[in-house]
Amino acid sequence: MSVDDVDRLEGQDADAKPSPSVLLNGLRVLESFSIAEPVLGVTEIARKVDLHKSSVSRMLATLEKAGYVERDEGTGRYRLGLGLIALAGPLLANLDVRRVALPELEELTRRTGETSALMVWNGHESVVVEQIPSPKQVKHTAAVGTRYDTHASSSIQVFLSEMPRAETERLFDRRLLVGPDERESRGEYFDELNATRDRGYAVNDGRTSIEEVGISAPVRDHRGVLVAAVMLSAPRFRVPESMLEALGRTVAESARRVSARLGAPAAARD
Template identity: 55%
Template sequence: MAEHAPDASGKEPRAEAKGASVIVNVIQVLRCFTLDEPLLGVTEIALRVGLHKSSVSRILATLEDQNIVERDEESRKFRLGLGLIAVAGPLLANLDVRRVAFPTLAELSETTGETAALTIWNGGEAISVEQIPSSKQVKHTSPMGSRYNTALSASVQVFLAHEPESEVRGLLESGSVILDPDTPGGIEAYLLRLAAVRDAGYAVNHGETNIEEVGLAAPVHDHRGAVIAAVMIAAPYYRVPAERLQVLGRACRQAATQIGLRLGALPR
């Protein structure tokens, strides 16, 4: 029986096939770890991937050496390690949040019947970078690149709600972010409002900056847990009675969560 001839690279086909098989096994082992089951033992993994326990042990030992997996001190089971961040980091950092958000924004606009937008924060303003206009004849839209620095704007509330209190005070006191001096309770009341935004997961501007417009916004988190954008719904005031605010707020929050998950954020 003739032997397998080396290919152009000089490698034996069987060796290449074996190498590919090892890689597949490693990937299968890594895919066993999920959000529902972050801790797994050798026996559990072996049963799921159909490999002998000794093979799984060797794979895990190599992955542990590279910090791809690590042992839980109490259970001695394995979980994914921080070494994965070094592998996935470049991909996560280069994901275009605008591109990732587009289909979710389109769906949000369709299901709510209102304009859906995406804003980012430049340190003192919320800037519109994407928008799906409402299909209805009467709608609220804004030009791409529109900037918002009024404290009661929904997207501004979202970004400030996740900034340190000292930073928020500095922006308000310097006038970089504008809070009407006649606002009841002033800065202290506004800080309490931001705390409520964090708890609810979305912010509401019910005709407070424009009597004809309602805005709702929710934060988009990345894989580090940082707020990198906000999803916003804009609608005519007459179409959003108080009882509809919670429905739109939840829809906005869900859309922001979906975008965050695609960026590697953990479920909240």
């Protein structure tokens, strides 16, 4: 969104500087769309972002001019526009880890027959930046750009397993990340994160979706720093508990190969 767009959005003078809150609200409007709700009306968006409908309408008009949303003339509802692809293209194209991981994801899907993906951390969510879908008719997939924000997600477990506990607690306390509920104490969850770090992969066996299994393992760069996670997702009926350990080792090995291609020290890959 350009400065001129923001000025028109709020009716400011051409020389006025945009308010940070205006920019953030525009981003919140864009983030209100999801895989589950790809098409939304003004009233629905206003409720999601807690803004007046007139303000949301002005923002959508500007976003539409910029190509970031598209309006259905028949229904008056909105969906994300192709302008976002152009906006994100340079970032995705220059993510070395994405380029390096692609052949390993293809091989992982070939070997297992299940969907593989590359995940990165944005500070409070795990985001899909690459995916190779399963060739099978029944499969679990998530489009590039899909965000995960629940503690039980396997990729979230990988990222949190190397984060200081106090920082993870802050994410839970500020509700930036969906934390354990009354059925699982935080202490138990942090024990689980320690186990994830020790064995080299994380498992989500139907905890966020009873029909899906997710397995993730860490990817490290030349400094040995965690920069991404390789994730395998599959329908739960195809992955009995007896297969989890073997699949976990397979995913971890794929992640180690990506790490090696990024120049990670051998000690950091073990």
